[in-house]
Amino acid sequence: GAVVSQHPSWVICKSGTSVKIECRSLDFQATTMFWYRQFPKQSLMLMATSNEGSKATYEQGVEKDKFLINHASLTLSTLTVTSAHPEDSSFYICSARDHWKDWDTQYFGPGTRLTVL
Amino acid sequence: AQSVTQLDSQVPVFEEAPVELRCNYSSSVSVYLFWYVQYPNQGLQLLLKYLSGSTLVESINGFEAEFNKSQTSFHLRKPSVHISDTAEYFCAVSDGGSQGNLIFGKGTKLSVKP
Numbered sequence: 001g002a003v004v005s006q007h008p009s010w011v012i013c014k015s016g017t018s019v020k021i022e023c024r025s026l027d028f029q030a031t032t033m034f035w036y037r038q039f040p041k042q043s044l045m046l047m048a049t050s051n052e053g054s055k056a057t058y059e060q061g062v063e064k065d066k067f068l069i070n071h072a073s074l075t076l077s078t079l080t081v082t083s084a085h086p087e088d089s090s091f092y093i094c095s096a097r098d099h100w101k102d103w104d105t106q107y108f109g110p111g112t113r114l115t116v117l
Numbered sequence: 118a119q120s121v122t123q124l125d126s127q128v129p130v131f132e133e134a135p136v137e138l139r140c141n142y143s144s145s146v147s148v149y150l151f152w153y154v155q156y157p158n159q160g161l162q163l164l165l166k167y168l169s170g171s172t173l174v175e176s177i178n179g180f181e182a183e184f185n186k187s188q189t190s191f192h193l194r195k196p197s198v199h200i201s202d203t204a205e206y207f208c209a210v211s212d213g214g215s216q217g218n219l220i221f222g223k224g225t226k227l228s229v230k231p
Contacts, residue, residue: 004160032217041126043207043221044161093160097217104149104168104211106219110160 003027004096006109013084014117021079021112023094029074030096034106035067038091050077084116119144121210123222131230132200138193138225140182140208150191151209151219152182161207167191178202203229 003026013019023033032051036044048064050056050071058064066088068080077096081088091113095106124139142148149168153161165176172184182193191208208222 006160034218043223044219046218046220049218095161099217104217105151105163105166106217107163108153108161 002098002102002105002107004030004094004107004109006092006094006112008112009110010113010115012115012117015085016083018080018082019084019114021081021092021094021114023077023079023096023109025075025096025098025107028096028098028101028107030077031074031099032097033071033077034095034097035069035077035079036093036095038093038111044093047079081114084114086116089114089116119148119210119212119220121208121220121222123206123208123225125225126223127226127228129228129230130198133197135196136194136198136202136227138206138208138227140191140193140222142189142191142208142210144189144210144212146212149211150182150184151211152176152180152191152193153207153209153221155205155207155224157204164193164206198227198229200229200231202227 005024007022035047038044047062048056048058056069071077093111095108097106120143122141151166152164154164155161165174167184175181180195205224207224209219
């Protein structure tokens with residue numbers, strides 16, 4: 001149980017285009033979803049937190065107009081990187097939590113490798 | 118503000134040797150502590166967690182960690198490692214608030230050699 005999937009697993013795009021990454025909780029309802037960014041040989045950096053049906057809460061320094069997060073249902077959250085640039089190339093990881101069942105634990109997706117040319 | 122320090126970025130060990138991955142945290146409030154493991158090209162998986170109660174927690178694959186409040190530590194140990202334990206290990210702390218945000222350490226890469 002508690003499986004989180006991400007799609008796509010990797011994507012290459014041209015500079016200036018937008019990329020959408022999906023995060024799905026497959027066997028539980030995700031009341032809260034988190035988006036992280038991981039640079040090579042670095043730890044995970046929390047970008048934003050979203051609760052189903054609410055606007056995402058962004059961490060300091062993260063541009064909300066550039067990284068659009070939508071959490072429209074209890075099983076799906078999307079991260080859209082708008083007007084991507086090479087410096088946005090990174091490993092993006094989502095996690096999900098069921099506040100009512102296993103409130104203390106985040107379950108992580110496998111990540112999406114974004115390369116912007 | 119909370120923070121997590123993993124003192125060793127890399128730990129090479131031989132198979133069947135014991136290993137300890139160190140984790141120290143700082144927080145002004147009660148915390149919940151986690152160890153996550155990331156195998157190559159995979160996402161993070163929860164290894165074990167401390168919320169309350171017994172300070173020694175164990176995982177199903179032989180790892181254990183002990184919460185030491187006085188030393189603000191949550192070191193991860195295994196008495197005998199396998200090649201398959203080769204992975205990146207992340208220590209994380211949460212204040213257990215409504216959002217349950219995790220603060221991660223920088224990770225320790227465990228390399229088990231035959």
